[in-house]
Amino acid sequence: MSAEDIKTTVRERYGQAALRVVSGAGSSCCGGSCGTGTDDPITSNLYSAAETAVLPAEAVLASLGCGNPTALAELHEGDVVLDLGSGGGIDVLLSARRVGPTGKAYGLDMTDEMLALARENQRKAGVENAEFLRGEIEAIPLPDASVDVIISNCVVNLSGDKRKVLAEAFRVLKPGGRFAVSDVVVRGEVPAAVRSSMELWVGCVAGALTEDEFRSLLAEAGFEQIGIEPTRIYEFEDARAFLSGAGLDTEVLAREVGGRVMGAFIRARKPAPAA
Numbered sequence: 001m002s003a004e005d006i007k008t009t010v011r012e013r014y015g016q017a018a019l020r021v022v023s024g025a026g027s028s029c030c031g032g033s034c035g036t037g038t039d040d041p042i043t044s045n046l047y048s049a050a051e052t053a054v055l056p057a058e059a060v061l062a063s064l065g066c067g068n069p070t071a072l073a074e075l076h077e078g079d080v081v082l083d084l085g086s087g088g089g090i091d092v093l094l095s096a097r098r099v100g101p102t103g104k105a106y107g108l109d110m111t112d113e114m115l116a117l118a119r120e121n122q123r124k125a126g127v128e129n130a131e132f133l134r135g136e137i138e139a140i141p142l143p144d145a146s147v148d149v150i151i152s153n154c155v156v157n158l159s160g161d162k163r164k165v166l167a168e169a170f171r172v173l174k175p176g177g178r179f180a181v182s183d184v185v186v187r188g189e190v191p192a193a194v195r196s197s198m199e200l201w202v203g204c205v206a207g208a209l210t211e212d213e214f215r216s217l218l219a220e221a222g223f224e225q226i227g228i229e230p231t232r233i234y235e236f237e238d239a240r241a242f243l244s245g246a247g248l249d250t251e252v253l254a255r256e257v258g259g260r261v262m263g264a265f266i267r268a269r270k271p272a273p274a275a
């Protein structure tokens with residue numbers, strides 16, 4: 001699987017997911033089926049009722065993350081926030097409210113259908129301090145040192161060039177800026193059959209970094225104060241659900257993968273200049 005093949009397939013599949021939401025159906029792309037369900041173990045029940053109550057129904061239906069980064073990130077009034085792979089916009093809209101009118105929340109996504117959905121959700125939510133940008137997380141269309149907080153929800157795993165994503169995140173953060181990302185990570189080894197499945201790459205599992213890889217790529221990019229906390233560990237039944245539909249031996253692989261794949265919150269900081 002080349003990085004370009006991955007990007008083309010991911011764009012196509014998430015474009016279809018956005019159109020399903022527009023047609024009124026739920027969507028769950030994290031998992032082997034990238035299907036129409038809303039109850040997959042990775043994406044379901046990530047937000048509180050208080051959070052979803054203030055959002056358009058389509059923003060909630062389009063939620064395809066694996067965590068709730070704005071609930072865990074340190075966000076201050078006036079901050080500039082950037083969401084890598086913003087999808088239907090749920091975390092951008094939540095962040096925009098948190099940083100208030102003196103702050104701004106950007107969403108960045110490469111899929112036109114997702115951008116259209118996110119902009120429509122922004123309009124319905126009446127949020128003015130947000131902007132959705134078209135582009136790739138490997139080449140962020142923002143200037144150096146222009147962002148206080150980078151968030152992301154289940155997107156770094158989808159990139160075929162994570163080193164570049166983290167280097168770009170570092171570049172656009174201001175000194176002292178925070179990286180506060182939810183993603184799928186892996187503890188230990190995952191079978192080659194899983195790693196080489198395009199279905200499971202699109203489903204946020206095959207491209208997931210191990211905890212150690214994530215730490216070392218963040219450190220290589222220049223980040224410090226790196227921490228990774230599991231937020232949801234996918235056990236056997238969960239693994240069976242997300243492996244199904246990938247055309248593999250689900251029962252056997254779920255036994256190997258269960259307990260090793262997890263949703264996690266990854267935090268790090270760009271060093272601040274010495275006082």
Ligand SMILES: C[S@@+](CC[C@H](N)C(=O)[O-])C[C@H]1O[C@@H](n2cnc3c(N)ncnc32)[C@H](O)[C@@H]1O
Nearest residue numbers: 014063064065085086087109110111136137153
């Ligand atoms: C799993 S969905 C998550 C969407 C959103 N963060 C959420 O929590 O609902 C992945 C999103 O990332 C976008 N995406 C994937 N790879 C990308 C890349 N390399 N550059 C920009 N966007 C990307 C897809 O278009 C899709 O909207």
